[in-house]
Amino acid sequence: MIEVNSISFRYREDWALQDISFRVEKGEFVGVIGPNGSGKTTLLKILYRLLSPQKGEILFELAPIKRMERADIAKRIAVVAQETHLLFPFSVLETVLMGRSPYLGQLMFESEKDLEIAKKAMEWTNILPFSERPMDELSGGERKRVFIARALAQEPEVFLLDEPTANLDIHHQIDFLDLILTLNRERGLTIVMASHDMNIASEFCDRLILLRGGRIYKMGTPEEVITKENIESVYGCEVWIDQNPISGMPRISLLKKGGH
Ligand code: ADP
Secondary structure: OEEEEEEEEEOOOOEEEEEEEEEEOOOOEEEEEOOOOOOHHHHHHHHOOOOOOOEEEEEEOOEEHHHOOHHHHHHHEEEEOOOOOOOOOOEHHHHHHHHHHHHOOOOOOOOHHHHHHHHHHHHHOOOHHHOOOEHHHOOHHHHHHHHHHHHHHOOOOEEEEEOOOOOOOHHHHHHHHHHHHHHHHHHOOEEEEEOOOHHHHHHHOOEEEEEEOOEEEEEEOHHHHOOHHHHHHHHOOOEEEEEOOOOOOEEEEEOOOOOO
C-alpha cells in the first residue's frame, strides 16, 4: 500500500534520514521505534507530505504521493500528530467535523451525511457525551480521543500516529491502543505508529522499524527487532529482555547501572 523508496531528508546540512526503504502492506500495523532524534517524527511528516524528501520517493498504491492532490491524500491518509500546545477555541463537534473538510464542496458546508459520519466517529471514540464542550476544557486523554475521531471522520485507509500515548496514563493508554487495534483488525485500517515505548510497540505492532541516527537499523517482527543486542547497541544502555508472560511478546526491563 505504501512503498518508501530510498528516501533521504535533511532540514539543514545534516541528514535527518538517510536511505530509508520499506513497504507497508494493506491492513498492517507497523511501529517505528528508535531513540530521541533518530528520525521517527521526520519520517511520519514525510509520509503525510508535510515535508518532502530531497532524495527518493514514496508511492501510495503505486502512485507517487508528491503528485497527489492534498485533498486526495487527506481522504486516504489521516494523521494524529503529537499534541501541539495550541488551544483551539472550537467545540469537540466542530473539531471532529474538520475531518470532513477534504470532502466538502467549494462552499465548505457540511451536509447531513458529514454530520452523520462525524457522529459515528464520536461514538466509536466515546466522546459523544461532551460534543458541545470546548476543546480547551478537556483533559489530555479526552483531547486525544477527539483527534482520533477527527481522523476517523476523514474515512481514511491509513492512520499515521506520532507518539500517540505520550502523556496518557496507563488506563487511557490501553483504551487508546485497544481502539486503534480494533480499527486495525475490524476495519482493516493500515496503521503506522511512531512510539518511543518499545513495550507498547512490541505488544501491538505486527512489524517494527528500528531507527538509529536517521537510518534503519533493523526491521522485522517484534521478536526479530527487540533483542538485547539490537536494543543495547541502538540505545547504548543495558536492558533485560524476556517475554511478556501473558502475550509471549518481547518485554524490555530497564536495569540501573551497577545495581545488579
Ligand atoms: P524523533 O522523532 O525520533 O525524536 P526527529 O524526527 O524529531 O526524531 O528528529 C530527527 C533529527 O532531525 C534530529 O537530529 C533533530 O534535531 C532534527 N530536527 C527535527 N526537526 C527539525 C527542524 N524543524 N529543524 C532542524 N532540525 C530538525
